[in-house]
Amino acid sequence: MLVSPRGASSLPYWMTKTTHNSIPKEADTIYTELLATDLFSIYRTAFEQVTGQTLALIHPDIISTPEDESSRCKNDFCSLMLDTEVCKNRCTEHTLDLSKRIDQQAFTATCDANITTTLIPVNTKLGIVAYLRSGQVRTDNKEIDPDFFLKVSEAMPPHVARDVVYLFDEAKVYTKDEYKSRLTLLGAFALQLSDLANNLLIKPNPKSGGIVDITKRYIHEKLSEKISLDALAENANVTNSYLCKQFKKATGLTVVEYINRHRIEMAKELLTSKNVRIIEIAYETGFQSLSQFNRSFHRYTGQSPTEYKAELSN
Template sequence: MQTTTSQAHGRQRFIETLSESDLFQQYQRAFHTLTGLPLTLRAQGDMEFVETLVTHQSVSGVVETLVPVRVGKNPVALLQTGGVRLEPANAHTFAPLANALLDDDRSAQDVRTAQVHFQHVPVMEPERYEAALALLRSFALQLGESAHRLLFAHATHEPDAVRNAKVFIHAHLAEPMTLDAVASAVNVSPFHFCKIFKRATGLTFTDFVNRARVEKAKRMLMKPAARITEVAYDVGFQSLSHFNRSFRRIASESPTEYRGRMKDGHTPCLAVA
């Protein structure tokens, strides 16, 4: 139970850090200015399994949309927007809510009060709402990239040995690297290092190194002149096939697909301070 509670607190701190990032704050303001819609970032609930964009509509016609933010294949957060109706307020569109209230034995006064609130809910044209969701899909991709980087730095009560190991790993990515060598560099036994590193990062040593190498490769692939084979070896992979397998496993796409998606502008370009 204590471990579960600690993990929940860790997820919440991660979401708070991501929502306070310059990237999210800038996009949140721009999205609201452009569409008039609210935008929040929250954790996925224990009983929620949002794998793709989903829109819920209440009996009053108010829509709420959730867009998953992914790190690789795994949803790590949800973008939430909505709070509008896609049809104008009139007797026809209010009827389902009125009937639901009456079926629930609510009074005529309750129905009249609900109608007043109903008339004040903002209305948006369906085409405009769909355009706003298209923006969110693109932003979710970019925010996922930011979340991926944040996961490397996000840890609770991180021991000095783990922090120093991360510095060592990033400084020597291009070189062959073993757990024993890194443990020796931070002056702890391999057994103890393996234990505290997994506890602090949530990743095995090998997975962390591969993710760090893939993250560096992503930055290098943004340069049009960089050849994929050269990138693979420059970030420390010993073969192109290993690089391709690791990249696809971590990023859910091949290096070529990633480069093409970035080149085609499938993520919005926002300046981050």
Template sequence: MLDTAAIIISQGKKIAYAYAEGVNDNMTQSHFHDFFELYYLLDGERLHMIEGETYHFTANDFVLFPPHIMHYSYGEKDMPFKRIVLYFTPDLITDEDVRQKLLEKVTIFTTQSLKASSILPLLQDLTRELDSPGKYHDAFISNQLNRLLLSILRLEFNAAKSIPKTRSAQAVDYIHTHYMDDISVNQLAEMLYISPYHLCHEFKNATGKTIIQYLNTTRILHAQRLMLETDYNITRISREVGFSNLTHFNRIFKKVTGVNPSEKKKQYKTNKW
């Protein structure tokens, strides 16, 4: 699925949204943004893996991701869904206390939240203005976005519980927490009491990637986070995320991102909010 909202943000806009619906349209790899994401499920069911934990979403559940949180969504076979995603940069949040609160952690809202139904009309008012700008457009967007976020923060809700993990999910979880270490297929298989062959088969079916492909992509995602959050040089970043060979790191980085590490680092410096 083409992420049109992310493309708009990458072109310099501070806020964008995208509506989508589909069947069997699944991500296969965790990713993160350097902006906020509000994901609202309008209809159907979806599974979200967030920082190694999996959550089951049904209609009118939504989640607010701060920047740099690893996540991806997928659905069961032949399960249709409709959703809205809203992306916005941190500087659009006008109140410093609100901004810091929203930056603290992922917040998941389920239909157990009695007042959650009040959020969708606010979100739809915002998306309509983005589609058809009216007078004082920028002021309206700022006001509506901050009203939406304050309304979310004032909701009363129960903490969402993650669902039991499959072996593939356990392997993914281990990779996300030990990506900086030496990890082998045999090691994962022994840990999960399964043969390497069957683990590789299950993992590829679940994620669309081999274990090594998934490990390398996860390492590169974390390398990008270090570029955003630290002043480490490329050599140190490569070591921090588990690469013992700088040439290998450079090759995998370009394969995953399309550019070499030094180019990506320059891009992040240019686009800091």
């Protein structure tokens, strides 16, 4: 059973300006392209690492969402429920109910298992082309609903039913302020995805895809070296400004953001090695100084390289 939105009246303005139009015919293509973008992939990784919450991109026609996307869940309680098939359909139905209730704002509600979820529309000039779904967390200290537990426990062996209660009790409880701050981040990201989706709706210049692909290949070949915009533009045989415009339109990221984010992903892999010093990793991933590396690493992961490496050792 859904409950009324939590704190909906105090949501930021950009979460109260969407309209729930009919699904545009191009939505399926746009959704697939958004899901495959570097912008979404990198943002999701950073958001989940920093907040500990799950983030999924849901198809505007909820039931058309790929299974591996709709079932994304990082809390152990929901993961167990999905593994036992008890909540698989319930989770989809709950998300569908949320989408039907979206009118002028994002919608937050709690499912039968007392797990909170939020759906934020990615809106374009043609209508909603996707939803950001986050949450799947506890936002109060209420115990698991006895009626719900009785119903689902009938389909489980006794030892699994005991695990369900244990994992629910162990799940992290977020305060409403903590949860709202995460929604603020997602709302801003939804705006970025909306801009990118609107660009995708415009028939692209056939040359732009080639330019972007050429630039990406060059970046990954030279990722450990100093990369200048002049060199990238010369390699693609275009002007600097044209390259920047086409790259941002195709990926949702500036050239510098794209380079730095991939350098950080490369650095994270190198940090798994116990025998490599952080200063060596900084230069090996193309950063010009240790301080620049530390700033960039913290910006994209929420941790310093030292903290990240220590966490891997635990």
